[in-house]
Amino acid sequence: MDGGGAASVRELPQRLWPGPGDSEQPFLRSLAAAHALAKIIRPCYGPLGLQKLLVTAKGETVLTGYATAILGALELEHPAARLLRDAALSHAEHSGDGSAFAVLLAEALLAQAERLLLAGLPRAQLREAYAAATAEALALLPALAVRALGPLEDPFWALHSAMNTHTLSDAGGLARLVAQACWEARELDGTFRPERLGVCALRGGPLDRSCLLPGLAVPGRPCGQVTAVVGGARVALFACPFGLVDPNAPATATISCPVELVRFRKGTDYVTEKQVLQLAMGAVNVAVVCGPVAERTLAQADQCGILVVQVKALRDLQGLSEALGTPVMPYLLPPRPLGRCERVFPQALGEGEGAAVVFQWDGPDTPALTLVLRAASKEGLRGAEQAVYHGIDVYAQLCQDPRLLPGAGATEMALAKALADRGAALEGPRGPALLAFAQALRSLPATLAENAGLAVSAVMADLTTAHQRGHFLVGVGARGLMDVAEEEVWDCLAAKAHALRTVVDIVLQLASVDEIVLAKPGAPLPRDPGPNPRKAQERPPSAGGQPGAASSERGAGRGQLKRAQSPRK
Incomplete structure (x- = not known):
């Protein structure tokens, strides 16, 4: 395949679909775990996604559509699933959100890698080709940035699309409040420290009763x-x-x-x-x-x-x-x-459980401001709090890098088109790898269309046609295709670049795994024989292997995921 001509390169993508006999022994031992994890997260992706009713290990019932909260509540047994979950949560901690994007893109890249391996591409060349495709995608991102947040510009329009989730009933009002808080918490030189903004969540009252207080307020008495x-x-x-x-x-x-x-x-x-x-x-x-x-x-x-x-x-x-x-x-x-x-004093903030203690400073240069959030239910309050923290993290990133990318899947489709055009003209293993990377990126806008209740095949055909004609600002909306610039749906360039690096890094690690080795628990330590050592010697030996014994798992059926189970009654 390395020394073949253009004909052999064109034949390789046609061989990516394995036959019935080849699929019995998968090349990637972590692909089944990635499929299971993505199956849980996929319905929650996008602003029109669904929610999960979780029962945590502590017995707490959580209603949420945030992938970060869902991943944190899952009890995972498969080691590859734990690695993928940790990578997604690490990206969410850095960027405020994006764990669903990380899980879904990693699962799609692993599925495409499986097809490349079945087609005969060696693992070493797969890793090199995926790394090269990632470098090209990261190099293309700055050219897709069409908006930037100015140093003296109201950040509401940039935060609204990031905070417009399916868990909020008044995303616009809350985004405006967060934009005001971030603007007032800036330093004189234009820098922004997220720790200057506190969040005080109090149950009781509607969401529009949320307010901004000078000083730091904490729930207490x-x-x-x-x-x-x-x-x-x-x-x-x-x-x-x-x-x-x-x-x-x-x-x-x-x-x-x-x-x-x-x-x-x-x-x-x-x-x-x-x-x-x-x-x-x-x-x-x-x-x-x-x-x-x-x-x-x-x-x-x-x-x-x-x-x-x-x-x-x-x-x-x-x-x-x-x-x-x-x-x-x-x-x-x-x-x-x-x-x-x-001064330190209690303050009643409306009806219900609206009691907080306020720590205030004199002067305009107060070291802290507090966003007081109100919601009628515990689930609504949790969703509003997560959206506020996401908005604060996005503004902190925009203060470092103000460039914005088209949202609603438009950036993924633009990258997929560029990588596919590049891969069709290349010879050797990098061409099919670029095509596979582009196909994995197309799965994200397809998921947005599926969660919006649209005809996925028709929407993706129209979206591909629009991007082929050069309209790279076209994305997936609630009713079909939409102009991202008119709807003002944007993504942070720094967060998107960090997500690509994180996802490809974990994918390259999982693609190099040939088997999963599970160490058995060691034998228990011998008990004290006590005053009668003869009875202790007559005891039967405990079950279990020697310490350090290991068993190898070569099939994809073992080591499955276990969701958070409700406690037994």
């Missing part, structure tokens, strides 16, 4: 009689219980008389008083606790004038730590340095 500090707040953060929550439990077995009980009570009172006095002597007047609060310690804090705020999540402490510049302490000791702000 004051616990004691001191409810606010209005001048010179000095804050300490604790990821531990506030005091001895249950002092009697660990010592009930050692107390044998009333005298010892009285001594124990006095000792716990002394420890409690000492802990609170250490905070007061360290100039702490606000203590934020993620954990239970003891009544006796709270009473001591009220006497010392310390405001005790209880929060539910550790991420609230992390946000406060970044904004206040103080560490999170694992025990009740005053930190160095203390977090400082002007």
Whole structure:
């Protein structure tokens, strides 16, 4: 195949469809796992995708259409599926979203790689050809960028398409609020730090009641009689219980008389008083606790004038730590340095569970702003929160690289056309590899059309014709083809380039796997024979192989995926 002429190159794509006998022994052991994982994610791809009703391992019911949340809730047994899932989640952590794109493109590239291997292409040449195709696709991306976010331009139009998901009822209003928050949180030199924007999600009320607050608001409440500090707040953060929550439990077995009980009570009172006095002597007047609060310690804090705020999540402490510049302490000791702000007070933000504690600074250069989100249901609040974080991440990327690509599958079709034209003119293994890469890219707009309820074959035929005529701004919409520029559907160039690199990297790794080796669990350690070693020797040996034994899996039927199961009743 390497030394053949143009005729042999043209014959290779016709041999990519294997016969019935060739499909019994697949070349890629990870292809079945990729198919199973993509089958779960494919219905959720795009703004018109469906949602999943998940029951996590902890028994929590989650209704979501975000591929990142779905992948995080799955319990995977196949090692290739875990590698693919980790790569998709890594890309989502970097770019804010795009895990569904990563999974679907990786599955399509592995399927095309299987056909190339069945056609006789060696694995080494497949890896080289896929790497070359990726380099050409990355080189073509800047030429497809037709819009860019200006330094003084309202970012609403760029964030709306990124946040317009099927989980939001008012994506436009929420995107406008996020655009305002990102614009006000910018530095004077135009840089943007995402940690300056906090998100406070409160259930109750409609989504249009969401607002932007100066300062940092966290869901929580004051616990004691001191409810606010209005001048010179000095804050300490604790990821531990506030005091001895249950002092009697660990010592009930050692107390044998009333005298010892009285001594124990006095000792716990002394420890409690000492802990609170250490905070007061360290100039702490606000203590934020993620954990239970003891009544006796709270009473001591009220006497010392310390405001005790209880929060539910550790991420609230992390946000406060970044904004206040103080560490999170694992025990009740005053930190160095203390977090400082002007005032700390509770604020009711509407009906329902709309209670939060606000940390505010004076002056226009406040170090933090808070997006307060309201929603009537827990699922709606979770979807709005994920969309807000995605919008913040997209704006952070646009501050680094303001170029935007056509969305709605237009970029994938433009890349597929360019790679297919290039591959049809090449000789050797790179030509069929470019054609296979282009076919994998075409599967993404086809999935958008399928999830929109359109006739996939007719839509893809019209879309291919439009791109062949040079209309590379044509994508897939709710009713068929649409002009991406008129509908203002855009993708971030930096996120798309990072996704391509991540996907091809994991595909090249999985394409080099010839078998999956599963190590058996080792034999348990021998028990202590005790006073009668003869009975211990008469015990039958435990089942299991020797430590380090391994078994090879050569078929595609073993090591399947296991979805998140509901707990047994």
